[in-house]
Amino acid sequence: MDTLLQLKDEIQKEYQTTKKFFEIYPENQNDFAPHEKSMKMMPLATHIAEVFEWPNTILNTSELDFANNDYQPKRFTTKEELLKALDENYKQGMNALENANEDKLNEMWALKHNGQELAKWTKYGSIRHGLNQITHHRAQLGVYYRLNDIPLPGSYGPSADYQSFQ
Numbered sequence: 001m002d003t004l005l006q007l008k009d010e011i012q013k014e015y016q017t018t019k020k021f022f023e024i025y026p027e028n029q030n031d032f033a034p035h036e037k038s039m040k041m042m043p044l045a046t047h048i049a050e051v052f053e054w055p056n057t058i059l060n061t062s063e064l065d066f067a068n069n070d071y072q073p074k075r076f077t078t079k080e081e082l083l084k085a086l087d088e089n090y091k092q093g094m095n096a097l098e099n100a101n102e103d104k105l106n107e108m109w110a111l112k113h114n115g116q117e118l119a120k121w122t123k124y125g126s127i128r129h130g131l132n133q134i135t136h137h138r139a140q141l142g143v144y145y146r147l148n149d150i151p152l153p154g155s156y157g158p159s160a161d162y163q164s165f166q
Helices: 003-023 041-051 054-060 079-098 102-106 123-147
Strands: 063-065 108-113 116-122
Touching: 003 041, 003 079, 003 102, 003 123, 041 079, 041 123, 054 079, 054 123, 102 123, 108 123, 116 123
Parallel strands: 063 108
Antiparallel strands: 108 116
16 A cells, blocks of 8 residues: 555645645635634634644654743734745645655654653544644634625535536
8 A cells, every 4th residue: 555645645735735725715804703712713724724734743743742842833814924934834834745655654753842741643534634634724714704695615425505516
């Protein structure tokens, strides 16, 4: 089985679907959140875009410690910035997969906070977790769109707003 080929194919499909969602992103709604505990719309979309880079981080490190790194979430204000970040992160993630080998996917990778292990998977499992994050948060973004009367593009077939396949 060519696992890398399958991962690349899935990430490419998720990229295309996410791009459709970002192309209709409503810039005048950056601070919309359906609940006080919910992430605001632009930070949510930004997070989705950043997840496409994760294969690069995962394949080139053994862990990510949230308390001991210099990561700062990006702060975008425009759809153009969001689409550019999506493209750049997708290219980085795909490039890492292009340069990996199947054995690399069996290595372990961990999420930590101040040295305490929060989760640990194989690098394959970590990348799969990232793909699940993309799907989950894009569905969340779809709810935000729906609450703002923004017609949804199809994800895995037509949406209720578009009855034909796009």
